[in-house]
Amino acid sequence: MMHYEVVGRADAAETVLLSSGLGGAGAFWQPQLAALSERYRVVLYDQRGTGRNTEPLPDGYSIGAMADDVIEILDHLDVARCAFVGHALGGIVGLDLALRYPNRLTSLVPVNAWAKTDGHTAMCFAVRKDLLLHVGPAAYVRAQPIFLYPAPWLSQNAERLAREEAHGIAHFQGADTLLKRIGALLAFDVSARLGEITVPTLVAASRDDILVPWTASERLADGIPTARLWVTPEGGHGFTVTEPEIFNAALLRFLDEAA
Structure with missing residues (x-):
């Protein structure tokens, strides 16, 4: 069974499950936990192959397999339905769930996600793969914040980023795992099936995202x-991470309405 954590109100009527992006770590959602835990039972997990779930990934590992991992966690918790919040790769896992397991979701929040990889995003991942394969994991980790955060925030948080870089290098998920996970997200395409999704959905994005165009x-x-x-x-x-108060307020409004 995959490692996961449950925080927040044990008596809450609704469960919110948080799924992170390519990094895979449940700790990515730390800026949301206090706000969500006041009202909801919150589940967060390290995705298979990352963090505390370090088993090697099989060849052909897919977004569908990542969605099946979520169902395994829900079943283990005996949770019939949840609100699903996913960032980037986590968001497209949510789309797969909404198509294959709509009865397991009360609502869906894909954050800076996509139905099919944009050409610009594919180019960014090609550059990141080149760094990984031809320079090494340390260079990959060091470059990652450039794709994630605005330049002013990077400038103002140099010490924090240095700590995160050291942690990222020490706990790197491994080149083989990372390449399989990138391959899975690049292969994902549900652009012709979006009309089949019936789950109440809040699509959240940032206009200055340089990795995934808000469009x-x-x-x-x-x-x-x-x-x-x-x-x-x-x-x-x-x-x-950079604007948690703004995002948390919008997320809580939507979850309240959806509930």
């Missing part, structure tokens, strides 16, 4: 009949 979220919201789009003007790809 990818606009296309998601346009294609999902039950979706609405919420765009914040700044914060970068990781705006849940």
